[in-house]
Amino acid sequence: MHEDISKNQEVLINNKSVNTKQFSAFYLDNRLYGIEVSRVQEVVRSMTMTPIPLAPDYVRGLINLRGQVATAIGLRELFGFHEQLPDEFINIVCKIDGMLISFQVDEIGDVIEVSEEDFEQTPQTISDNIRRYMIGVYKISNSLLSAIDVDNIIKFLNHKT
Template sequence: MGLEAHQTEGLSKGTETRQYCGFTIGKDLFAVPVLEVQEVIKPQMITKVPLSKEGVCGLINLRGQIVTAVSLRTLLGLPASKNVEFMNVIARVGDSLVALVVDQIRDVINVTMDSYEPTPDTLVSPLRDYVSGVHKTDGRLLIVLDLDKIVKYFDT
């Protein structure tokens, strides 16, 4: 019985699909669950926040709402991009919005849960601190970011 239950669980887990909003930073492919993403917008006029933590780009005005923009490059310890055509992924975390500044936006990616792996041990900090797991997709790893951890970093 225990075995059966395990199998069904495995089966349902395997076929369950997840939708992610994919984007690249440097050479890597990252993702956040599509349900947490409100929209993707072009670079906005940004107000710098002096004394804020490294990684805070500033504040943007999203139709009357004030959104904190966060540079994932800085957060993940990568050098700043020369690319000016970065994009903002607006994601909802709790009752606030955060704009993730990324290099390039990809499609919505559908994956099944059987490709999921917990964060590999080979991933090191700071990247490791903000990752909830990875999906093995064709030819390339999809790194799933944990928004709560990112927000927590800025909140404290």
């Protein structure tokens, strides 16, 4: 089976082959999340949004990215973090099936490289409204990176709209 090098890298550590992935890390409610770098087109600061009448609260509006329209999805609202909405959001723009989707997050982190050896299934202690959008978690230094499943979010959005 041929591995896609853009998504996975094979690294030799202590003479053992280890598969790694890179995630674009971000924060929601001071919790660390990540989207695979290969899924991210760009990261931009808050932009003017055009509201969509009668849309669910997590569909925050439409933004114009140099002539291309992206649907802005508030991950805070989607995950159920309704308290303390920040004044400004960071947009993580992903191109999925020819559509631009902007996931709005509290703040952006670094690109984090993780080893498949540090992967664990999503803990049952994470609420269902977040767990359904996760691939799992990666142990990194003194924290956990919750890996977001962009495809599950898109499936949910396509069935709700």
